[in-house]
Amino acid sequence: MPICLLKLPCLVRDLVVTQLEYQDLFLLSICSRRTKFLVKEARIKISKLTFLFEQSHGYNTFSIGVFTDKCMWIPVTSLLHVPKLALKEVCKVKLDHDYEAATNIDIWCPLNGVFLNRIECANDPMAIHKAFQDHINSIFHYSDTYQLFLSTKPGGNLPNISNVTEIRILEDTVDPTFLTNVLTRYPDVRSLSIASISDGELPKDSPFFQIQNVGVRLHSVSHYFLVFFFWILNTPQTLINEELIRLTIEFEEYDPNEPEKRPEHFVFDVPYVSVIPRKFSLRDPEFIEIKRITDGKRAFFRFDITSFQLLVHND
Structure with a gap:
């Protein structure tokens, strides 16, 4: 029998909320103002948040989750950028600062039995990225820095987020121009992990030379890289x-x-x-x-x- 969470005694209600997964908490926070208040009142602590920006089935995907020390991905939510919404059942989602977006919400359960959610949206990516970050910060009382896993496949598009201090570029090779653009877009980066840089020199004033911690997994060591290191x-x-x-x-x-x-x-x-x-x-x-x-x-x-x-x- 369905139970209304809002009608439960406060102590029981808080206990239920604190036992939910991160992605369940996110879905609860966008149901209504009252359920969002429940999530915020529970003051759930979340570990280092990570953004993942890649391309999936031809669409740019913006995922938010926690990447643990054991290299496990714990999802919070994901956002699929589409040119227009395909389904008639459009849901109005209200994020922080009263930002509204028309969406299709997909929920499915893979073989491991954990429900996953994905939000399809046709809004301007620059605006909704920022709205998602502000909303996550709000419901989890998060003020720490972020990691960003970044694919080059979305082209020149970069997520509109702030306070990024660690970046990992997923492709085997990275174009110097793309790398410079990334580091210019996120000036607070202190740690960078890449596989290798393709042929071509970085500009003399590239932000790459200011990064404190650089991890490069080179396939081969060229004269250019020996001189640089x-x-x-x-x-x-x-x-x-x-x-x-x-x-x-x-x-x-x-x-x-x-x-x-x-x-x-x-x-x-x-x-x-x-x-x-x-x-x-x-x-x-x-x-x-x-x-x-x-x-x-x-x-x-x-x-x-x-x-x-x-x-x-x-x-």
Whole structure:
């Protein structure tokens, strides 16, 4: 027998709301002002929120969820951008700041038994992205920063969201122009994860050179990237020629008779998406020390046929 949530005793009602999944809470929040108030009053705490912007079945899809430390995706909702609504049963959805959108709401249950929801909408993407973010912030009392998983397939379209500090680009290669546009659009980015950059140089003033934490999973190491990774030790004056690098940077192999000249370990624990903290032994003979002659700034690198590792000290 159906039970009206609003007619339950306060204590029971709050208990029911706090046991709901994130996506159930979102659906409840758009049913009415009263149900939205119930969700806000429950003060559900949510982990680091992640946006996923990709293309699905020819349509741009904007998903919101939580990407856990165990690389699990916990959905909150998803938004499918369509040119027009196909169904006659159109639902008016009111988000935060009284933003209204005509939508088709799809709800289905895959094999794992968890109900999923998707909202189809023909509104201006720039406006509804911002409305969705504000609504999620409101119902979960969220004020932290965001991760963004980004596909290049939607073309030049980028989601209209703010406070993004971590970005992961999903494709195997990234065009330098696209990368520069992304980092210009989201100026607060501190961590970037990409597979590789396609042929072509980044502009000298590209925001890429200002990113604090960069993870690049290279398929092959070109001359261009070797020069960049060595020169990242320097000020962001841009890439220069190899001879100038030799004049400003010296290399030193590990001397087992003087182990104290190197730190014993380097802990790799920066907020890339889906990266587990690692500890490197810098007194391994495979690591070569790089030292900038001008100010003594140090780094350590090693490489083989499959990988290239450069560890840079920030002090």
